[in-house]
Amino acid sequence: xxTDLFEDRKCVHVKLNKELHFALRSKLFKHxxxxxxxxxxxxxIIVSESIRGQxxxxxxxxxxxxxxxxxxxxxxxxxxxxxxxxxxLYNMINSTEEKENT
Numbered sequence: 001x002x003t004d005l006f007e008d009r010k011c012v013h014v015k016l017n018k019e020l021h022f023a024l025r026s027k028l029f030k031h032x033x034x035x036x037x038x039x040x041x042x043x044x045i046i047v048s049e050s051i052r053g054q055x056x057x058x059x060x061x062x063x064x065x066x067x068x069x070x071x072x073x074x075x076x077x078x079x080x081x082x083x084x085x086x087x088x089l090y091n092m093i094n095s096t097e098e099k100e101n102t
Contacts, residue, residue: 065092
């Protein structure tokens, strides 16, 4: 009988690159940690509003913005910003400067 049906939990499906999945699984296996344990802890850190959790969010936002900027530059050599507006770029620059000052 499936006991997970009686728990107050949500199921999350994540797609990872095969090489990244293997490396992560391997590292966790060495420490006897399941992926469930890892993602549960990551979620706790992020929602705790701690500096560490906010740092994780900021790193993801900055990486995505950098990818978006790179994509815009590669896609359009005329240096038009497309979907990336000037306010987003300004926020990214400020965030980078704040990171350098801390």
